[in-house]
Amino acid sequence: MFPNLTIVDHPLVQHKLTLMRQKETSTAVFRQLLREISQLLAYEVTRELPMTTRAIDTPLMEMDAPVLAGRKLALISILRAGNGLLDGMLELIPSARVGFVGLYRDEATLQPVKYYFKVPEQLGERLSIVVDPMLATGNSSAAAVSMLKDAGARDIRFLCLLAAPEGVARMQEAHPDVPVVTAALDKRLNDKGYILPGLGDAGDRMFGTK
Structure with a gap:
């Protein structure tokens, strides 16, 4: 149904996601789990990075080794909740360049409103991985990807913790060239645009705000 969607069904990913969904999980534990699961998701979203070789010396001999x-x-974080995925991914890929897209959702229209945009140079020569824990309506995610394309990005992937069918469909319609990687495809959105069953507001749970 969604050819651009990859669901990471690794047992560790699914177990950690279940712990994150539980309403009694504390802010500190939620934040730590998000950091851990982001590294597992990063493994999948970077699976097809281009490789080459270079000559190195091991303690025993020379060899052409993959790099x-x-x-x-x-790595492009959609503020503010995207920073939870960003932190874990930077531990795995510390040399990555980092950009930020500031969007908030107008609660009346559910449409994104931009308030900040700062991204690395030469995006056209880089793989750009956009991170945001929740792909709900897909409006903010699609808008962020459009901004990146306007800034020159050509190779873009989207990484999220949870996705709703409505959000995946919106991304597929707006950006069929952008693969989406997630830990779970949930049932639907409620009338306020939140994912069901979901895990609540990822930003609030991560930062301890209401």
Whole structure:
């Protein structure tokens, strides 16, 4: 149904996601679980990075060893909740360049409103991985990807913790060239645009705000 969607069904990912869904999970534990699960998701979203080789010396001999090719990739966080995924991914890919897209959702229209945009240079020569825990209506995510394309990005992937069918459909319609990687495809959105069963507001749970 969604050819651009990959669901990471690894047992560790699913177990940690269940712990995150539980309403009694504390802010500190939620934040730690998000950091851990982001590294597991990062493994999947970077699976097809281009490679080359270079000559190195091991303690025993010379060899041509595999290394990443091209410019360092860019991690683009959709503020503020995207920073929870960003932190864990940077532990795995510390040399990545980092950008930020500030969007908030107008609660009346559910449409995104931009308030900040700062991204690395030469996006056209980098893989850009956009991170946001929730792909709900898909409006903010689609808008963020459009901004990146306007800034020159050509190779974009979207990484989220949870997705709703409505959000995946919106992204597929707006950006069929952008793969979406997630830990779960939930049932639907409620009338306020929240994912069901979901885990609540990821930003509030991560930062302890209401």
